[in-house]
Amino acid sequence: MMLNRDALIAAARTAQGAAYAPYSNFHVGAALLFADGSVVTGANVENASYGLALCAETSAVAQAMNRGLRGGLVAVAVIGSMAGADGPVVTPCGRCRQVLNELAQLGGTDPVIWCVGAEEVLELKLSALLPHAFGPANLG
Ligand code: THU
Numbered sequence: 001m002m003l004n005r006d007a008l009i010a011a012a013r014t015a016q017g018a019a020y021a022p023y024s025n026f027h028v029g030a031a032l033l034f035a036d037g038s039v040v041t042g043a044n045v046e047n048a049s050y051g052l053a054l055c056a057e058t059s060a061v062a063q064a065m066n067r068g069l070r071g072g073l074v075a076v077a078v079i080g081s082m083a084g085a086d087g088p089v090v091t092p093c094g095r096c097r098q099v100l101n102e103l104a105q106l107g108g109t110d111p112v113i114w115c116v117g118a119e120e121v122l123e124l125k126l127s128a129l130l131p132h133a134f135g136p137a138n139l140g
Helices: 005-016 056-066 094-107
Strands: 026-034 039-043 073-082 112-116 121-125
Touching (some): 005 056, 005 112, 056 073, 073 094
Parallel strands (some): 073 112
Antiparallel strands (some): 026 039
């Protein structure tokens, strides 16, 4: 299953190319790696009603869920930048951390999150980004 970090980042970068972000011009791509080796990606999808924007990570999780995946999330790569320019590291927004946690907790994993910037890749576990998370286990 071991797809390497750079390959997952490349998948996120490719996904970023599909971003629909005419309002912010901030294009984000996310790639999810699963234990079986599958990779599912997403990009942000904005709306003329600005507050309805969907983040790349949320799009990717929805895509994975629609493919029947329910856990096994081992790694995530996120990259975002203003159109045409590489910028600072992007960490998932608060809502996306919660959305990622749902998929992770379903399979009992604590995925590594690679937050990609022009100069560096910040590596964090989801549990560090969202400590003491509320999730499906709380409702069981
Ligand atoms: N965005 C993401 O896709 N993921 C994040 O983690 C942060 C923000 C998107 C939402 C919006 O379309 C644009 O970036 C600017 O906030």
